[in-house]
Amino acid sequence: MSLLSAETIFSHVKHLQIMQNRTIEIKYKEYPSPDALPAEERLLLDKAIQATATAYSPYSHFCVGAAVLLANGATVTGSNQENVAYPSGLCAERTAMFAASAQYPKVPMRKIAIVGKNAEGELCAATPCGACRQVMSEYQDVAGENIEIILYSEGGTVLVFDGIDTLLPLRFSF
Ligand SMILES: [Zn+2]
Numbered sequence: 001m002s003l004l005s006a007e008t009i010f011s012h013v014k015h016l017q018i019m020q021n022r023t024i025e026i027k028y029k030e031y032p033s034p035d036a037l038p039a040e041e042r043l044l045l046d047k048a049i050q051a052t053a054t055a056y057s058p059y060s061h062f063c064v065g066a067a068v069l070l071a072n073g074a075t076v077t078g079s080n081q082e083n084v085a086y087p088s089g090l091c092a093e094r095t096a097m098f099a100a101s102a103q104y105p106k107v108p109m110r111k112i113a114i115v116g117k118n119a120e121g122e123l124c125a126a127t128p129c130g131a132c133r134q135v136m137s138e139y140q141d142v143a144g145e146n147i148e149i150i151l152y153s154e155g156g157t158v159l160v161f162d163g164i165d166t167l168l169p170l171r172f173s174f
Contacts, residue, residue, distance in 0.1 A: 024169045029160040030153075037158055041113070041150050044069050045158065048113040048150075049123065051077035051092065058082060061119040064092035064126045068100045069111040071143070076100035093132040097139055108143035112136065115152035125153045133168040140164050141173060 004012075031037050034045050044067050051065030057080055064080040078096025082089040090098075093114055100109060116126030128136070128149075140147045146163030153159045161167055 026161075026166045026169075028162075028166060031158040031160065033156050034152070034158055037150070037160075040069070041111070041148075041158075041160065044075065044111055044113040045115065045150055045152065047075055047077055048115045048152075049117075051079045051096075052115065052117040052123075053079075055079040055092070055117075056081045059084070059086070062126075063117040065115050065117070066092040066096040067113045068096045068109050070100060070104055071108040071110055072104065074100075074104060074107070076103060091129060091132050092126075093128050094135050097132075097135055101139065106142070108145070109139050109147050110143070110145075111148040111150065113150040113152075123152055123156070125151065127151055128167070130168075133164060134172065137164045137168055137171045137173060 034042055037045065047067035048065040051067060052063040055063035055065070057063055059082050065077065066079070067075055067077045069075050076096055076099050078092050078099055080089065080092045081095055093112065096112070097109065114126055114128060116124045118124050136147060136149070140163065149161040149164065149167060151159045164171065
């Protein structure tokens, strides 16, 4: 049995006094099905679903579609594009966002819908990876207002997030 020194105990107590436990809460809306979405969100999700057909995914056999709605009313879609040199491929979300920014420079992005389709052809959840969330966060800063993120989810439910801060807390920006 070892005894803690008075100095060690004092150090622990001191840190307990200044340390605070914090919680980050995430709020989002859940719709029971795509049909329950507001019309604009439903339309954007439909375009994301259509975009899964354009995926190039010979390695994963997993298709992802994304559709970005811009402030000028235009919609730009994207899908995952794989490559035999795996890191050279790109996610559907970034394919769509980069294409949107290239086609409509400086036009703010308002909403993005994302959906997956598995090898059996069934729709499924495809939540954005960390890199796509980071890219979304910068386009949100450029837009000057929150980008709404619409995610097809398990069991056919749809999750709607108001802004990237909910999906990427403490995000990097400058
Ligand atoms: Zn990604």
